[in-house]
Amino acid sequence: GDSVTQxxxxxxxxxGLPVMLNCTYQTIYSNAFLFWYVHYLNESPRLLLKSSTDNxxxxxxxxxxxxxxxxxSFHLQKSSAQLSDSALYYCALSPSNNNxxxxxxxxxxxxxxx
Amino acid sequence: GGIxxxxxxxxxxxxGQKLTLKCQQNFxxxxxxxxxxxxxxGLRLIYYSITENDLQKGDLSEGYDASREKKSSFSLTVTxxxxxxxxxxxxxxxxxxxxxxxxxxxxxxxxxx
Numbered sequence: 001g002d003s004v005t006q007x008x009x010x011x012x013x014x015x016g017l018p019v020m021l022n023c024t025y026q027t028i029y030s031n032a033f034l035f036w037y038v039h040y041l042n043e044s045p046r047l048l049l050k051s052s053t054d055n056x057x058x059x060x061x062x063x064x065x066x067x068x069x070x071x072x073s074f075h076l077q078k079s080s081a082q083l084s085d086s087a088l089y090y091c092a093l094s095p096s097n098n099n100x101x102x103x104x105x106x107x108x109x110x111x112x113x114x
Numbered sequence: 115g116g117i118x119x120x121x122x123x124x125x126x127x128x129x130g131q132k133l134t135l136k137c138q139q140n141f142x143x144x145x146x147x148x149x150x151x152x153x154x155x156g157l158r159l160i161y162y163s164i165t166e167n168d169l170q171k172g173d174l175s176e177g178y179d180a181s182r183e184k185k186s187s188f189s190l191t192v193t194x195x196x197x198x199x200x201x202x203x204x205x206x207x208x209x210x211x212x213x214x215x216x217x218x219x220x221x222x223x224x225x226x227x
C-alpha cells in the first residue's frame with residue numbers, strides 16, 4: 001500500500017539557517033498529490049503547499065517544495081529559518097482519482113533557536 | 115470560508131468508560147476523517163466517511179466506533195478507555211476528492227485516569 005516516510009523526527013536549527021525537511025513516498029498511483037501540512041502549537045493543522053506535477057517548484061509563505069517522481073521525493077525547504085517556523089510538519093500523499101484516505105508521514109518537529 | 119468544531123476540547127475519562135467525541139463542519143464537504151495524534155507517530159487514521167451513513171475503517175479502528183449522522187457531523191466513540199491513555203484526536207474534512215486539501219479541527223485532548 002501507499003506509504004510516506006519522514007525520517008527526521010526532530011530538526012533543530014539556528015535562526016537564519018536553511019531548512020530542509022525530508023519526505024519520500026511509495027505509491028502505485030501515477031497522479032498522486034503530495035501535501036505538506038503545518039501544525040503550530042494550539043492551532044489546527046493547515047495546508048502549507050501541495051503538488052502533483054513532476055519537477056515543478058511549488059511555493060507558499062517562504063517555503064518551497066518540488067515533487068520528483070523519479071526519486072519519489074517531496075522535500076520541504078526554506079532559505080532562512082525564522083523563530084516562528086517552529087512547528088510540527090506533516091507530509092501526506094493522496095491518490096487523485098479515488099476516495100482513499102490520505103496517508104501521512106510520522107511528522108517532523110522543527111525547532112528554531114535564536 | 116468554513117470551520118470545523120470539535121467538542122469537547124478536553125475530555126477526562128475513567129478506565130473502561132465509553133467516551134464520545136463530536137465533530138461538525140460547515141464546508142459542505144462529503145468526506146470526513148478522525149485521526150489520532152501521538153508524539154512520534156504522526157496522524158494515524160481511525161475512521162473516515164465518504165458520505166452520509168458511510169464508514170470506512172482506518173489503520174487504528176480497533177477500540178473505536180464511529181457514526182456519520184448527517185453530512186455535517188461525524189462522531190467518534192472510544193469503546194473502552196485505556197488507563198493512562200493520553201492522545202489528541204483530530205477531525206478533518208475534505209472536498210474535491212483526492213486532489214483537495216484537508217481542513218482540520220482544533221482537536222480533542224483525551225486523558226484517561
